[in-house]
Amino acid sequence: DEPITVGDYLLTRLSQLGVKSMFGLPGDFNLGFLDLVEDHESIEWVGNCNELNAAYAADGYARVHQNSIGVITTTFGVGELSAINGIAGAFSEHIPILHIVGVPSTVQQKNRPVLHHTLGDGRFDAYTKAAEQFTVAQTNLMNLENAASEIDRVLTQCITAARPVYLTLPTDIAKAKISSDGLKTPLVRHTPPNDPGAESFVLDEIVKLVELAEGKVVVLVDACTIRHDVKDEVHDLLAKTHYPVFSAPMGKTAVNESYERYGGIFCGALSRPDILETVKTAKLILYIGAIKSDFNTGNWSYTIPDSAVTSVELHSDHTQVQFARFPSIGMKHLLPRLTERLKPFKPTGKITVPRTVEQAPPDPSTTITHDFLWPTVGGFFGKKDIIVAETGTSSFGILDVPFPDDSIFVSQILWGSIGWTVGDTLGAALAAKQLGLGRTILFVGDGSLQLTVQEISVMIRSGLTPIIFVLNNKGYTIERYLHGKTRKYNDISNWKWTTILSTLGGVEGQTCQSYTVGTKQELTTLLNNATFAKADKIQLVEILMEWDDAPRALKRQAQLSAV
C-alpha cells in the first residue's frame, strides 16, 4: 500500500474522527509537522495567541463537536507546559483532546544535549512525567515500526475514555514514511460489553428499588450523559418510562428543556425551592452520568437529608445501586436493557414537574441586577445556540435560565479555571460554524476575561461572530462572596472594554461592534435589535453592574462553602 508520512497518518486519523481544525502555536520542534497540517486538504491550522488558550479552544471544539475530539499542537517544554492547565481541565471534565507535542529528534533524545527549551540538566522525560498526571494515555513516537499502532492506541483511548491523551512527535519522525494500511480500519470507541451475569443482577437490583419507589422515580442527568454519548439512550428511557427528569448543572442541555417532563436544574440545597420540593417527593433518583463535585451538587447536598430518597448511579465504567458498587458495569450497554425492564413501571403521576420560569422581580431601579439580567437574556437565546458561561457570577446566574431546544450549554463547573471560556468560545464557535449550529454567546466576568483576552483576536481573524457579554462589576465578585468582600486582592483594573475588539484587529462598525449598557432599558433595547441578534460580526457588550451584586444560587453557595 501507499506509504504515508507519520504526520499524514495522524492527520488522516483525525480527519476520520471528524476533526477539521487544529489549535496551537508553532515552535521549531513542530514546524515540519505543521507543513503537513497547512498542506492538508480538510484540516485547518488555527494559530492561537498562546498555548493555554489553544488548549481551551481544543476543549471548546470537542464540547460542541460531539463525538469528535479537540486537537492541540505545541512545542517541546515551553509550549506544552503552557497548555497543561487546559489539558488537566479537560481530564477533569471528561473532554477528549489529543495533545501533539513537537519534540527533538530521536537522536537528540538519545544524546540529550542542552538544547533550548530543556531544563539544562539532561532530563528529557520531565514534561512527559508531568503530562502523565493529566492524560489517560501517552506515547512518544521513537520508531517507525510502531508509530501507526501507537497513534491508533492513544486515539482509541482518547475517544473511549473521553479524556486527553499525549503524543510526542520527534522532528525526524514527522515526515518519515510508514505504511498507510491501518487507515482502512476506522477507529472505534471501545465501550466494553458488560458481564451478562453481573448485568442481569444489577438490573434486578434496580428494578427492585423502582418497585419499592412505587412510581416515585426521578431521573437526574449529568455531564457524562453528554460526554459518554448516552443522550439517545437516555431519551429513549425517558420516552418509554415518562419519568420526570431534572438536570445537574453540568448536565444542562443533555435533555431538551422544553420537554414536558423536564423540571429544571437540580443542585441539592442550591436548587430553586420549587424544584427542591418536587425532587424531595421522589423515592428513587436514577442519576445518569454523575460528576458529584461540590458546585455541581450544592456542596454534596444531592442526598436530601430529610427525605427517604434512595439512588442508583449509572456511570460510564461502573454502576452504583444505593450502597453497592458494581465495577465494570457501564451505562452505554446497561441503559437500553434498563429501559426495557422499566417500561412497565410508569410514574404514578404524583410527581409533576415544576414549569415555572423565573421572571425578573419588580424593581424600579434602572441598574442591571443579576435578578434582571438572567431572565432577560433567557428570552434572547435561540435554538441551537451555544451558550458559554464563565466561572463566577455568570456560571451561577445562568443555571435558572431555561434554554431553547438543541442549544448547547458550555461551562466548566468542576475544573473552574477562569479565563477558560475565552479560548473555549473560539473552539466552540468554530465547531458550531462547521456543524451549522446557531450563535455562540459568551458570558464572562471582567476578571476572567483579563486572563485570556488575546484569544478574541483569533476569533476576529477566523471570521467568527460570537456575542461576548462582559459583566463589568469591578473585580472578582464571586470571591468577594466567599471571602474578603472589600479586600484589594479582589479588585482589578478597569479596562476600556469597548476598544478591545478594534485593538485586537477588528474594524469597529465593519468587522466588529462594541457596546456598553448601563441600564435595563439599554440592555433590552440592544437585545431587541435585529441586527444585533443576527450576530453577523463579532460583538462585545460591556454590562455595567454593581460590584456587590450576585445571583441567588451564588449567594446560597457562598453560605455553604464560605472560607
Next chain:
Amino acid sequence: DEPITVGDYLLTRLSQLGVKSMFGLPGDFNLGFLDLVEDHESIEWVGNCNELNAAYAADGYARVHQNSIGVITTTFGVGELSAINGIAGAFSEHIPILHIVGVPSTVQQKNRPVLHHTLGDGRFDAYTKAAEQFTVAQTNLMNLENAASEIDRVLTQCITAARPVYLTLPTDIAKAKISSDGLKTPLVRHTPPNDPGAESFVLDEIVKLVELAEGKVVVLVDACTIRHDVKDEVHDLLAKTHYPVFSAPMGKTAVNESYERYGGIFCGALSRPDILETVKTAKLILYIGAIKSDFNTGNWSYTIPDSAVTSVELHSDHTQVQFARFPSIGMKHLLPRLTERLKPFKPTGKITVPRTVEQAPPDPSTTITHDFLWPTVGGFFGKKDIIVAETGTSSFGILDVPFPDDSIFVSQILWGSIGWTVGDTLGAALAAKQLGLGRTILFVGDGSLQLTVQEISVMIRSGLTPIIFVLNNKGYTIERYLHGKTRKYNDISNWKWTTILSTLGGVEGQTCQSYTVGTKQELTTLLNNATFAKADKIQLVEILMEWDDAPRALKRQAQLSAV
C-alpha cells in the same frame, strides 16, 4: 516567644530575604493567606492578570533583585498549573522562586472529596507530582509541628540552589499559630565548603594549564556568575590577573562592558568575527558559571575546532579541568583561592581585546533595519538601566550592543518561552524601582507580545514606567529563518499596538504614551527626545520593520540549526 500565624512566619522569612512584592492571583484556597499578605507592613500584593504572567513576573523580580527571591502565590490546580511553564523556566535558568499554593484544608486532603479544581478522581497529589519535575524542593504544610522548619528548609534550598521551590499551604494552616522562635536565626545561603585536599589538587591542575598557556588565557563569564553570586569574586580575579574577559550571551552584564579588558560577547561560531579571531588566539579559556546551551554557545561551537584551546569550567557545584570532572568543588569557595594562585601569571599582552563597536552600515533606505536598530538603541541606554530582550530577532540583535555600566541584561536564552519578557518586565521594573535602579527597557516581537499582553495593565496600575519597544514585523520572523519562511503558520494578526495602553487602563498622554516609528529618522528623533528618554510614564513604541529582516547573529544561528 510570641506565637505567630504560619502565614506570617512565612512572610517574615520572605521579608528577611528582601522580598517586597508578591505576585499571583487570588483563589478561594488562598484567600485567607492573602489577608495576611494584604495586611503585611512591607510586602505588597501585586495582583496579576494570569498565573503564567505572575510566574514570569516573579522571575523578573528575582533577576533584578539579586540575592533576594521571587514569590508567586496561586490557587490549587487551576492556578498553579497555569504557572508551571514559568516555574520550569526559572528552574532551567537558575532563578530562585518560591511558589506558594493555597490548597484545600488538611481534613479535605485526607477525605479527598470531589472539590472544584480537582481532577474528580480523588487524586490530590497530581499537581505536586508535576511540580516535583520543576522545583528543587517541595513541602506540603500538613501540621503545625514542622511548619516552621519546613518553610526554612525549602527557602534555604531556594536561595542555595538558586532555583524554584514549591510550598502548599492548606486553608486551615495559613492562620494557625506557631512559635516565632526560629525567626531570630536568619536563613543563609548554604554554599558547602570544598574538600581542602581535592580543592588544592584542582588548583594545582588549573595552574599547570595556565603555565602551559603562557599567558594566553581568556576568561569567559556566563549566567551562573550572576545567579550563583560570584560576580565580586570574578571581578577580583580579573583585577588581579588582568586577563581579557568575554561574556557568553547569558552572562552579558556580569562584567561591566566598559571595562578596558572586556572584549564583548563570545558565542562560538556565532561571535562577531573579530571577537572569534581574538578568542582563537587564546590557549586556555577559564569559563565561569557556564550554561552550555545551543543558543548560548553558537550551537556548542565554543570549543573552537581549529585552535588548541583547552578549557577550565567553574560551576556552582563542580569543576571541570579539561577532561576531568571534580564533583562538589564549587566556584564560590574556589575562586578566591584561584585568584591568589593566578596573580603571578599575568597575561603576556599578546591578547588584546577588540574594542570596536558595531555601527549601522551605511544604507540610504529609510526603513528601520536590524542593522540600523541595534547600534542606534545602544546609544540610548543609560547606566543602571534594565534591558530586557524577548526570544526572537530581539534576543539575537541585542547581543552586539554594548551596555552601559551597572546595567542589567535580562533574557531567557536557554528556556526561550516567548511572551516571558512581558511578565518579566513587570517584575524587573518593580525591583528596579525598589532598588533605585534605572529605566526598564523592553524589546519584544509582535508575536511574543500577543501571548502575555494583558500584563501591561498591571504595569500601568502599579505606576511603573517601562519603555516597551514592539518590533512589528508581521509575525514570527525568527521561525521564518528556521523553517517555513512564507508559511501561514508564521503569520499573526496585526494589532493596533498604539491603543493597547489606553485599552488596558492607561490614559493616553497622561499616564501613558504610544508611538509608531516607521523610518530611521522617526526612531532617532524619538530617542533624542528628552521627555521620552526620561520615561516618567509607561511608553510603547511600535517599530515597523520588514517581515524578512533579521540581525546577523540570527541569520548565522539559523544556518547552524535549521530544521
